Amino acid sequence: MKIVHTPDTAALAAGQARPAAAEARPTAAGSPTAGASTSSESATVKLSSTAAGLMASTPEFDAEKVAAIRQAIADxxxxxxxxxxxxxxxxxxxxxxxxR
Structure with a gap:
């Protein structure tokens, strides 16, 4: 499974903080999630060197191979x-x- 490196995940891999969500996200019932903040807050996330190394060393995937497998499944x-x-x-x- 490939984790796509968006700017957010790239920042996390580099050990940088990512701002928290500004609004509460509704649950399936439509009410705000428990403990969700509606103010503009930020959170600091620090990755261990092992976690940062794992994120940095994730191999890229072969898009052509994925497309071929997707087509074979569809067919x-x-x-x-x-x-x-x-x-x-x-x-x-x-x-x-x-x-271990």
Whole structure:
């Protein structure tokens, strides 16, 4: 999964603060969210060096490959490789466990 680096996420990756929302966002019931501020406040967010490194090292995605897969899904011709998916999931889980 790719996280798109918008100016907000780029600022967070650099450890800069991002202003908080100026208005309360309504919930599904239409009422303001609990604890939401309606004044113009700002919040400071500090990322650990590990988090900043992870955001900075996120590889770019291949837009052409995504478009081809999207088209194959739309056409009904996409055939996922269950073995490859399982192998990647196991490898990712092993990597996460080794970091601890």
């Amino acid at each position: 009904g011709t996409f055939k996922p490789n269950a073995e490859a998916i399982a192998d990647k999931l196991i490898a990712n889980a092993q990597e996460l466990l080794q970091r």
